[in-house]
Amino acid sequence: MAYVITDDCVACGTCLPECPVEAISEGNPYVIDPDKCTDCGSCAEVCPAEAIHPGN
Ligand code: SF4
Ligand code: SF4
Numbered sequence: 001m002a003y004v005i006t007d008d009c010v011a012c013g014t015c016l017p018e019c020p021v022e023a024i025s026e027g028n029p030y031v032i033d034p035d036k037c038t039d040c041g042s043c044a045e046v047c048p049a050e051a052i053h054p055g056n
Contacts, residue, residue, distance in 0.1 A: 001055035002034035
């Protein structure tokens with residue numbers, strides 16, 4: 001399962017450069033492409049709003 005970004009996202013952009021497979025796109029909230037995400041968790045670690053969570 002891919003990680004997901006919730007409405008808690010404040011569109012700060014911090015997660016964007018952290019993704020090794022460029023699965024994150026700008027937006028409000030930002031969006032993770034589930035077909036690209038490899039569940040590495042790097043983006044969730046840096047999000048100041050704790051808006052990124054493992055998918056279920
Ligand atoms: S979990 Fe890893 S691969 Fe998935 S969007 Fe976040 S940084 Fe990218
Ligand atoms: S780091 Fe968190 S708050 Fe910032 S753009 Fe990414 S998901 Fe949104």
